[in-house]
Amino acid sequence: MSSEDTLIHSDDPRHPANLICTLCKQFFYNNWCTGTGGGISIKDPETSHYYLAPSGVQKEQMRPEDLFVMDAQTLDYLRAPKLYKPSACTPLFVACYQKKDAGAIIHTHSQNAVVCSLIFGDEFRIANIEQIKAIPSGKVDPVTMKPIALSFFDTLRIPIIENMAHEDELIDDLHKTFIDYPNTCAVIVRRHGIFVWGPAIDKAKIFNEAIDYLMELAIKMHKLGIPPDCGIGEEKKHLAGP
Ligand SMILES: CSC[C@@H](O)[C@@H](O)C(=O)COP(=O)(O)O
Numbered sequence: 170m171s172s173e174d175t176l177i178h179s180d181d182p183r184h185p186a187n188l189i190c191t192l193c194k195q196f197f198y199n200n201w202c203t204g205t206g207g208g209i210s211i212k213d214p215e216t217s218h219y220y221l222a223p224s225g226v227q228k229e230q231m232r233p234e235d236l237f238v239m240d241a242q243t244l245d246y247l248r249a250p251k252l253y254k255p256s257a258c259t260p261l262f263v264a265c266y267q268k269k270d271a272g273a274i275i276h277t278h279s280q281n282a283v284v285c286s287l288i289f290g291d292e293f294r295i296a297n298i299e300q301i302k303a304i305p306s307g308k309v310d311p312v313t314m315k316p317i318a319l320s321f322f323d324t325l326r327i328p329i330i331e332n333m334a335h336e337d338e339l340i341d342d343l344h345k346t347f348i349d350y351p352n353t354c355a356v357i358v359r360r361h362g363i364f365v366w367g368p369a370i371d372k373a374k375i376f377n378e379a380i381d382y383l384m385e386l387a388i389k390m391h392k393l394g395i396p397p398d399c400g401i402g403e404e405k406k407h408l409a410g411p
């Protein structure tokens with residue numbers, strides 16, 4: 170096996186090259202990564218190499234040998250399949266690795282994200298819902314040094330940025346959200362989808378699923394006339410009815 174191939178061939182189902190393929194298949198069936206849209210990038214916790222999908226391929230049909238591998242220091246490709254170009258999301262994924270210390274980034278074209286971006290302005294907000302507790306607050310417990318999750322009584326806030334003609338043109342607004350929302354683990358892109366990151370792929374997956382659930386719920390609440398960020402008990406005032 171060539172040295173390039175050892176980067177992507179492993180019997181371990183949790184190897185980044187295998188995980189990207191497995192999860193993209195799952196995400197396809199969730200309607201999150203269809204028609205070549207969306208994708209996942211994972212940083213190998215052992216080597217720190219970035220694993221990236223090729224651009225414009227059916228993400229659910231990818232095989233480990235289709236993947237790009239990037240050196241985290243030089244940003245040179247250690248492996249670049251000749252048939253493909255790297256994902257158009259690569260500069261955004263790299264920004265999340267470098268500025269947010271991400272261990273993995275998930276990009277979906279979730280319709281819940283798209284509809285929320287049409288309903289809400291520059292920020293998606295939802296409060297007092299149990300599932301919020303799956304999302305990190307961005308704060309760390311000073312004793313255990315473990316991340317603190319949002320509480321049931323908190324408001325989740327996710328910035329919404331405008332879409333552009335090309336993925337790499339989102340970079341300036343993404344950087345701006347890193348400053349304006351230092352605690353966020355996600356950015357919604359209007360009429361496009363969402364980027365969600367975490368310290369490792371398992372966490373990023375949990376955050377993405379929880380946020381998608383909350384966006385779907387917010388759409389249902391909005392349809393009932395209930396602002397998703399309204400206080401506990403306030404919903405009765407907003408409910409349409411006789
Ligand atoms: C359906 S095209 C979607 C792309 O422009 C982009 O938004 C995307 O999510 C995937 O880009 P890709 O370069 O295929 O990884």
Ligand SMILES: [Zn+2]
Nearest residue numbers: 206207276362
């Ligand atoms: Zn996209």
